[in-house]
Amino acid sequence: MSPPRAPELLRVLARVPHQLADVVLPPTCSACRAAVADKNALCSRCWSEIRFIEPPLCPVYGTPFAYDLGEGILSAEALADPPPFRRARAAAIYGDVARRLVHQLKYHDRPDLAGVMATAMSRAGRTLLADCSLIVPVPLYRWRLWQRRFNQAAALGASLSRLSGVPHDPLALQRLRSTRRQVGLSALQREENVRGAFRVPDEKRARISGQTVLLVDDVYTSGATAKAATRALLRAGAAAVDVLTFARVSA
Ligand SMILES: [Zn+2]
DSSP: OOOOOHHHHHHHHHHSOHHHHHHHSOOBOTTTOOBOSSTTOOOHHHHHHSOBOOSSBOTTTOOBOSSOOOTTOOOHHHHHSOOSSSEEEEEEEOOHHHHHHHHHHHHSOOTTHHHHHHHHHHHHTHHHHHHOSEEEEOOOOHHHHHHHSOOHHHHHHHHHHHHHOOOBOTTSSEEOSOOOOOTTOOHHHHHHHHTTOEEOOGGGHHHHTTOEEEEEEEEESSSHHHHHHHHHHHHTTOSEEEEEEEEEOOO
16 A cells, blocks of 8 residues: 555544644644644743733732732722622733634634643632632633534633632523624723623522632633623622633733
8 A cells, every 4th residue: 555645644634633633743832833842832932922910910900010019909990990800810911922822722623722721820810719619611602602612711611620629610600692792892882792691590590609709711801791790690699709811901
């Protein structure tokens, strides 16, 4: 039997499951596709370009401060607009590399990437994870889920659950309707857009009642989604809600 020609070989490889393909194909950076030493990793250039969020930061919104103002000092945003959640934290600023990782996770069938991103989140949210009793991802509307087959927030929630041992319930919250894309909307429009969009189904109320919930999503943008989802969890009797995302848009 003669060896398969290149196009045939590619066709064969395309049908090989990811894990097996990794044995054959050299591993590439999850953000820029440069060759890397281990599977799932980012290349050193992409790692160095990610702006991980470090203290000092606002104890409520988790936004980084340029200077250490001392313990307990809140950001202007936290004073002017206290959120329904207790604390929000994110691993990185939503810059180029973070955006590419989120995009890969969302649209390119890269559920393996969730582990890498969740590891960074578990560092940024160490205290939140230690304090919570249940991890709940921000849900997609059913139609979106069907289109994509994959909820990136639930993939991050499952990985965080594996890393921390905290239980994860991806069905504890429902998105009742499709919401317009938040891009290009003002803060007020974003709030209108997601108001009443989430609820805890009746059969899950007992699961949520009295729990300290860690709400998980890929990106924190205006906070409108996190706030609407938090309100639904509090209405169902959650004792408190913290929010952990991979990235946040810089304030
Ligand atoms: Zn790279």
